[in-house]
Amino acid sequence: MSFAGEASPPARSAARILARGLLLPAVAGAATVVGFAPFYWWPVTVVALAVLFRVWDTSGSPLQAALSGFAFGLGMFLAGVSWVFVSMHVYGAMPVALAAVATFLFCAYLAIFPALAGWLALRIARDATCRRLAAIPAAFVAFEWLRGVLFTGFPWLTLGASQTPSSPLAGFAPLLGGYGVSLAAALVAAILAALVASAPWSRGRHALLAGLATLLIVGGVLKAVPFTEPVGKPVSVALLQGNVAQHLKWRDEVRTKTFTDYARMAQEARAQIVVLPETALPAFFDRLPPRYLDGLRDHAREAGKDILLGTVERKFEGEKYQYFNSLVKIGRAGPDESYRKRHLVPFGEFIPWGFDWVLKVLKIPLTDFGRGDARQAPITAAGVAIGVAICYEDIFGSEVIDHLPRAQLLLNVTNDAWFGESFAAEQHLQASQLRALEAGRWMLRSTNTGVTAAIDERGYVVAKLPQFTSGTLLTEAVPREGLTPYARMGDLAVLFIVAALLVAAFLKGFHKR
Structure with a gap:
């Protein structure tokens, strides 16, 4: 009952x-x-x-x-x-x-x-x-x-x-x-x-x-x-955060201001290495104004700096251009060096086979990037070998350690403006902290809207900029050498x-x- x-x-x-x-x-x-x-x-x-x-x-x-x-x-x-x-x-x-x-x-x-x-x-x-x-x-x-x-x-x-x-x-x-x-x-x-x-x-x-x-x-x-040890003297690094809104970034009326702001920030930064975030300059590298690029090169030579630019490279192959999400070094001496992103974002940087129809719905520019070579040498700046990860490449620990043992510092350049005021940027920062721990290396982050930060080899944030602000983070990064057990075995x-x-x-x- x-x-x-x-x-x-x-x-x-x-x-x-x-x-x-x-x-x-x-x-x-x-x-x-x-x-x-x-x-x-x-x-x-x-x-x-x-x-x-x-x-x-x-x-x-x-x-x-x-x-x-x-x-x-x-x-x-x-x-x-x-x-x-x-x-x-x-x-x-x-x-x-x-x-x-x-x-x-x-x-x-x-x-x-x-x-x-x-x-x-x-x-x-x-x-x-x-x-x-x-x-x-x-x-x-x-x-x-x-x-x-x-x-x-x-x-x-x-x-x-x-x-x-x-x-x-x-x-x-x-x-x-x-x-x-x-x-x-x-x-x-x-x-x-x-x-x-x-x-x-x-x-x-x-x-x-x-x-x-x-x-x-x-x-x-x-x-x-x-597991690793310091090598050489600390190097001064300036990490730039331009805070350019994603929906305005590629507009003609914003591009000139973006170029001007980043040139000014790079020239004002008193550091041996100056880093601009992922695709910071809204133009193909080969289409940057000649005077603009020459001006940065002249400044780098006069001030004894190496400037790392987040940009898009392209090369003509067959009957069309191949695009690369890249970080290019223009420096005090020697030829330019570049790192091209290897691990692309599905639907953001390439469209998987059978999903071409997505392009009719999403309005995301440049969804046909090419992959960089699987093995790329670290970029050398201020005499220090730097292992680079672009965007969310730094959430893949087994790929970040590919730069070891040569890399003495790790660097992530990214544009997390795509995620607005969500937890994503902070979660991405935490992934970088884990990569620093795995490799026993400092991890430096230059981002468009945040979180720009310097992380030591123990995974702790040494310094960072507030999100959604424009600014320059100055830090003294400590190059390190040696291999952790994880770096050896993956x-x-x-x-x-x-x-x-x-x-x-x-x-x-x-x-x-």
């Missing part, structure tokens, strides 16, 4: 399953974003992940775990990556409804990866301990890595970035890279989830606490290890560990059968 308006037992059970299996993971997924910049509350991300892992551990089937993983991913990416709506609607002129649908579908695609992780973990692991402490964290990191490489990759909001730079777990970055930090954080989350399920004062609980303490202590000790080491954990969980489960 039930009273009017009271839910029947099956209804209550369905509501409980819905709340626990879908709503709770979705809320936890959204909460993970608080661990990333601009908040940097790294424990929140670990605890939120522990909630997901606990839900997976109590799921009745791989399908249930997949649905919970999808809900978690959808909450996480809708909260943390929905700035793509700004790019498509505000600056790409896509109709608001279509941009909203496209943003949702993109976030839903990203949510597939944690969904597959949950399915795999429960599919291969029958033993409870192996499922909790091996299969679940390893599967999560395996599919996070896959998200970073599939279809050119999108490793934005990787778990390891959330721990940068303050968490003790960030100490694993120079050893195992960003995915190694992700694995350490996932293991901590798995231990927290297992602690919830363990009996108080049991031997297993003590072992879990010992494992938790070991991960945090080892990570903290690794943060104090100097992602191979952490992928081996992840594979070993998955195999161990499978074999244990196989014997259980």
Whole structure:
């Protein structure tokens, strides 16, 4: 017998399953974003992940775990990556409804990866301990890595970035890279989830606490290890931030002011190296006014500076021009040097095969860039070798270390004006902080609207400019040499560990059968 308006037992059970299996993971997924910049509350991300892992551990089937993983991913990416709506609607002129649908579908695609992780973990692991402490964290990191490489990759909001730079777990970055930090954080989350399920004062609980303490202590000790060392004297660097609105950048009436402002800022900067952000000058490099370029060259020679220009190069091949998103050095002596962007942004700098129709909707200029060579030498400025990453190339740790060991400094030039006043620019800064940790090098950032910053080899921001202001950031960067373990091995080491954990969980489960 039930009273009017009271839910029947099956209804209550369905509501409980819905709340626990879908709503709770979705809320936890959204909460993970608080661990990333601009908040940097790294424990929140670990605890939120522990909630997901606990839900997976109590799921009745791989399908249930997949649905919970999808809900978690959808909450996480809708909260943390929905700035793509700004790019498509505000600056790409896509109709608001279509941009909203496209943003949702993109976030839903990203949510597939944690969904597959949950399915795999429960599919291969029958033993409870192996499922909790091996299969679940390893599967999560395996599919996070896959998200970073599939279809050119999108490793934005990787778990390891959330721990940068303050968490003790960030100490694993120079050893195992960003995915190694992700694995350490996932293991901590798995231990927290297992602690919830363990009996108080049991031997297993003590072992879990010992494992938790070991991960945090080892990570903290690794943060104090100097994997690289300073070489030579600090070099003075001026990082320019022009703050040119994206929707005005290419207009004729704005171009003259942009040229004038950047020339003035470069000439006023008292530094050995002056850096302009990505595509700072709104013209092809070969079409820059001759007097303008000659004036910068003459100033560089007289003042003893090297000026690095974010620009677009082009060369005529066959019957058409090939365009390159480039950083060109004009300096005190010798020929110009350039770095051409290698990792292009889908739909922003190139249109994937079969998606030509997107051009009829998006109004983004220059979507047919060419790729720079896979291996390019660092640019030399003020006698220092500089490894360059343009735009979001610095979210790919395995590509940034290609510049090592020659590069003594790292440099990112970018234009995050595409994302408006969202979290994207700060999240991008945090990715640069992780790259500095992985490589044991200073990372310098020159951006159009922010965040322009100098980051030391420990991943900490030494100085930065406020967003959406025009200014010059002066800093004394310390060149460094030597290779971190991650710079030597790349992602191979952490992928081996992840594979070993998955195999161990499978074999244990196989014997259980």
